Amino acid sequence: MDLQHFLNHSPESLARYAQTVEQTQQLIQNCLSTQERVFSGLYPATFSEFLTQEILPERGIATQQVLQEAVEAIFSHSIAVHHPDCVAHLHCPVLIPSLAAEMLISAFNQSMDSWDQSGAATLLEQNLIDFMCQLYGYDANADGTLTSGGTQSNFMGLMLARDYALQQRGFTSQLHGLPNLAGRFRILCSEVAHFSVQQSAAILGLGMDAVVRVKVDKNYRLCSQHLVQCLEDISRQDLIPICIVATAGTTDFGSIDPIAEMAAIAREHNTWLHVDAAYGGALMLSDRHRQKLAGIQQADSITIDFHKLFYQPIPCSLFLLKDKSRFELMRLNVAYLNPEYNEDDGIPDLVTKSIQTTRRFDAVKPYIAFRSLGREFFAGVVDRGIEITQQIAAHVEQDPQLELAVSPEMSTVVFRYRSTNAVNLGIKKALLQTGKAVIGQTEIQGKAYLKFTLINPLVTFDRTVALVEKIKRLGMMLSESPHFMQPAKEAGVVNQKSKVKS
Numbered sequence: 338m339d340l341q342h343f344l345n346h347s348p349e350s351l352a353r354y355a356q357t358v359e360q361t362q363q364l365i366q367n368c369l370s371t372q373e374r375v376f377s378g379l380y381p382a383t384f385s386e387f388l389t390q391e392i393l394p395e396r397g398i399a400t401q402q403v404l405q406e407a408v409e410a411i412f413s414h415s416i417a418v419h420h421p422d423c424v425a426h427l428h429c430p431v432l433i434p435s436l437a438a439e440m441l442i443s444a445f446n447q448s449m450d451s452w453d454q455s456g457a458a459t460l461l462e463q464n465l466i467d468f469m470c471q472l473y474g475y476d477a478n479a480d481g482t483l484t485s486g487g488t489q490s491n492f493m494g495l496m497l498a499r500d501y502a503l504q505q506r507g508f509t510s511q512l513h514g515l516p517n518l519a520g521r522f523r524i525l526c527s528e529v530a531h532f533s534v535q536q537s538a539a540i541l542g543l544g545m546d547a548v549v550r551v552k553v554d555k556n557y558r559l560c561s562q563h564l565v566q567c568l569e570d571i572s573r574q575d576l577i578p579i580c581i582v583a584t585a586g587t588t589d590f591g592s593i594d595p596i597a598e599m600a601a602i603a604r605e606h607n608t609w610l611h612v613d614a615a616y617g618g619a620l621m622l623s624d625r626h627r628q629k630l631a632g633i634q635q636a637d638s639i640t641i642d643f644h645k646l647f648y649q650p651i652p653c654s655l656f657l658l659k660d661k662s663r664f665e666l667m668r669l670n671v672a673y674l675n676p677e678y679n680e681d682d683g684i685p686d687l688v689t690k691s692i693q694t695t696r697r698f699d700a701v702k703p704y705i706a707f708r709s710l711g712r713e714f715f716a717g718v719v720d721r722g723i724e725i726t727q728q729i730a731a732h733v734e735q736d737p738q739l740e741l742a743v744s745p746e747m748s749t750v751v752f753r754y755r756s757t758n759a760v761n762l763g764i765k766k767a768l769l770q771t772g773k774a775v776i777g778q779t780e781i782q783g784k785a786y787l788k789f790t791l792i793n794p795l796v797t798f799d800r801t802v803a804l805v806e807k808i809k810r811l812g813m814m815l816s817e818s819p820h821f822m823q824p825a826k827e828a829g830v831v832n833q834k835s836k837v838k839s
Contacts, residue, residue, distance in 0.1 A: 626720065
């Protein structure tokens with residue numbers, strides 16, 4: 338057994354590590370430098386031909402060969418998220434300082450559940466959380482935790498809102514589960530809020546029926562007047578509102594709910610306010626756009642994704658809690674991991690405020706990026722993205738062949754080619770199948786719409802206008818001949834040279 342495969346302090350291990358990193362770096366550079374299209378066009382049915390390697394051979398194969406195979410068979414046929422025509426989702430290219438942080442994270446392999454598995458990493462994470470609390474207007478009584486993504490952060494907000502509502506009524510769900518009273522609990526959010534609100538309600542034992550969808554205005558922002566009406570209806574039915582969810586940047590439209598108005602309504606009804614700012618949280622760094630988040634400091638909890646407009650590698654998300662004492666609702670102490678006497682000795686074990694146990698040291702990614710690049714850099718990227726989005730929306734709105742759904746508030750343009758649903762969905766499919774672009778789609782009142790999410794700093798106005806023109810040409814061809822596209826394999830999209838054999 339060759340123990341030098343494990344990273345350690347020995348010269349042999351360090352030399353092998355350096356060689357492997359150098360080889361991997363070269364493979365990445367070669368792949369990126371030749372990756373002209375956003376996607377190879379490979380479809381799932383064809384892709385199985387590329388994965389014929391034996392997963393666990395009896396004897397290992399040289400690491401260099403395995404890495405080469407992985408790049409040729411997998412990463413060459415993955416989505417090029419850095420490409421300026423990759424505009425479907427809130428899926429960002431990553432910052433180079435953060436990639437350096439990823440190397441540190443994986444090499445040192447700290448686990449953020451207990452002090453004796455992370456040491457100084459615990460203090461850095463807490464410092465980052467404290468800074469983010471201040472950034473969003475919270476005081477020293479606030480706290481937070483790193484999470485895997487916006488879905489987990491939203492879940493934590495709704496879980497604590499549920500358990501706080503139970504505690505206020507004399508129940509402790511952590512010990513005894515949910516009383517019958519929980520069947521009367523209701524969560525309110527806009528019609529276009531993230532699906533994780535309903536998903537969380539289901540997992541929390543409240544059921545998706547507990548989610549009340551509040552109407553939105555013409556700009557897809559939650560209507561405060563209808564929120565008040567929904568709360569009055571809930572009261573008349575002897576139901577209990579336990580949480581109001583405001584969205585700062587909806588997935589489909591980038592719309593931002595009126596947070597300050599919703600905060601006032603939540604206070605009036607003694608109800609938890611959670612702000613899902615997974616998308617829009619980065620606006621706080623911008624002098625030009627931070628006012629769109631006015632009132633966010635009044636929220637009881639906030640979701641922020643670093644792996645969206647902060648440009649961090651996945652996963653990297655944050656959950657903030659205005660009153661850190663409410664983390665007590667989920668605290669558990671176990672002798673082998675975080676005994677209570679650790680707290681008496683001033684030893685922090687972060688597991689007490691997370692639903693995860695083993696957890697990566699993801700906090701160092703934004704820390705290194707922030708320190709390396711500074712606020713002005715991040716603000717400039719946000720400002721430029723919104724400016725280009727507004728320019729593209731104006732261009733689309735002036736085109737008689739296209740229909741703009743809504744004037745954008747952030748970095749999302751939703752529009753359609755003036756034709757059938759089949760044609761619009763066919764446009765998206767054709768672009769992906771040919772590897773020319775990855776664009777999004779959604780549905781509004783039964784109509785299929787296309788979507789640009791322009792968070793990539795490499796996006797330009799001219800390049801995106803050219804993509805709009807491709808969409809129009811495809812729309813015309815699909816309208817005239819719906820079956821003009823060939824399957825990807827027959828069209829020669831697949832590069833058989835990159836096929837890996839076992």
